[in-house]
Amino acid sequence: MATPHPRSLRQRLSLWLAVQSLAGLGAVCLVVYWVTAMNLSERQNEMLAQKEVIVRHLLGHVQETPREHPLSDFLIGHENFRLVVRSGDGRLVFPLVEPSEDSARLATRVFEVAPHVQGGQALQVTLSMDVAEDMLHLRRLAVTLAVAAVVGTVVISLGGFSIVHFGLAPVRRLAAQVQLLSADNLHQRLDGSGQPTELAPLVEQFNGLLGRLDQAYVQMEGFNADVAHELRTPLATLLASNELALRRPASFDLPEVLSSNLEELHRLTGIVNDMLFLSQADRGAVARRTDTPSLAAIVQQVADYHEAALSEAGLDLLVSGDVAGSFDVPLLQRALSNLIGNATQHAQRGTRIVVDIVAIPAGRVHVAVTNMGQTVPPDILGRIFDRFFRASASRSHSEKNHGLGLAITAAIARMHDGRPTASSHQGVTTIGLELSVNAKVVRARYPEGPAE
Structure with missing residues (x-):
């Protein structure tokens, strides 16, 4: 299974900043759109309420039939309004011709007007207002806000990318310093001057790690030298005694040479066994209690x-x-x-x-x-x-x-x-x-x- 390619910290921060910017600007645009729509709806209701008062007044004081009443004068200069008056039995009273209405573009208010004569039928009045301009205004506002949100997100993301790139400059400088480190210069330390406060603990901990590594490396070199020295002495003794015994066999007591060599071999065996034991202990061996x-x-x-x-x-x-x-x-x-x-x-x-x-x-x-x-x-x-x-x-x-x-x-x-x-x-x-x-x-x- 292929491992996913890790994203850089700059990409992650920039992506999250872009997402948050889009979410924030989108929320603001939604609020603006919602408030505007609510204001337009309230204005429409207020206008319908005002016209209702006028219509009630006109119908409440008419002495003739409504078709003789000057309702047509009410609509002069209010082309975006529609008025339909019906009698109690559903008969069309005003206007004379049934109007065609687009309910999707109309804000409507329905109410009754009491008869102006005793015993008469109440009139059913339907007052409508054409809200096409308001709907067009909302559509334009929605497009404007959407474009503004997207453009704002792009601008903020570009600025955020630059800010993140600039903000991560100390990390890149630290990475460059770390890249210069090797086993030959572990005594060097990272320069923490001028670093942000957030990176100061990291620099301090890394320098402490370098100190421990340097000490461990020195100890390892000394340990290797000690091992070589401890093994060289008995090996040199074994080589010398065997060479002399081979060159001058008559002047050496073979059992004595073998006994001496056996002591050196036991010493070598002890060193090797002890080294193996310490190696096992360093690898986490535990006691068998x-x-x-x-x-x-x-x-x-x-x-x-x-x-x-x-x-x-x-x-x-x-x-x-x-x-x-x-x-x-x-x-x-x-x-x-x-x-x-x-x-x-x-x-x-x-x-x-x-x-x-x-x-x-x-x-x-x-x-x-x-x-x-x-x-x-x-x-x-x-x-x-x-x-x-x-x-x-x-x-x-x-x-x-x-x-x-x-x-x-x-x-x-x-x-x-x-x-x-x-x-x-x-x-x-x-x-x-x-x-x-x-x-x-x-x-x-x-x-x-x-x-x-």
Whole structure:
């Protein structure tokens, strides 16, 4: 099915203006015609009423038969009037000859005149007036008004077309500015100076969109560079070790080379899997929720997995609070593992990592992991959930992770219709998740001492 060709805004406005002009002028012309017709009708009725008074007077004072009465004198100078007088039995009294009448051109008034002698018959009088001139006047007025309406509509439409064309000039200027934009100059903004008030919000919103696109484009370029860098290192290691092993097979232990290559391949696989997961999350994947009676138990399972790393770093872990709700347990375990692992890397030795589980209003729960260490600057804190972002080389731990842990954590929060949270003040850093769930408080777990 062929799609209709869209009309331009100028055509639509001009067409509607023409239709409204025709309707408005047509209504005015109809009113003028109706008022004129009413005035002519009233004038005709008034003239007939005046002549009726005269006829009644003449017939009321006649002493002879009506045909001897000077009724003919009444019609002198009133050629557009017709007068017919009949007796009570229908006999023609005046004029002597039955007149031929064109009822379509006559305005008629019929009345009775009492007999001038006692016992006589009343006279039936038909008084008519020729309105042909009035009808011709109305026809001419109708034609004049119709022509005036059409001509007026054409004039107004042409003027409206020019006004619309001139009024849309700012839109054409904006379109010309937008046409000059490309991926290479997204930093430019539309010039909103001199624009009408109605277009100012559009310019502001479009400039905001350009800013977001520019930022996203920069992030995408940086992301591509980070991906290339992360993949280049293990690939380079694999190439170098294989080339050396092939050139000098006697000086290399083949199982050791294969083991080293296998580690690099696992790292590559992890990067690819994480990238695929983030891609699915960006496309709108949602969590597969199941009823979870105790969120604290899930946290404790993840903490047990990190027990060796916590012990090596001289840290203990406390789980505070609990809720029951609906979560995607594997995804939540992965997010909690990333948060606890991140806190373990950056916590000061001998301190405690605290995992707070707090039910908040509107059916949401906040899971926050807090550690003591260095204060994270605000500019770095705002980017910790970016992909491949590392605050510094000393904290990168590139041999263990590739900078996607917190980005995956943020994606898991969004998949639970939530958001990531982060704060850092006076050496206390808290990174967590706010999840959407109809959660209810169960009880506080591990209120004292470290988690077992």
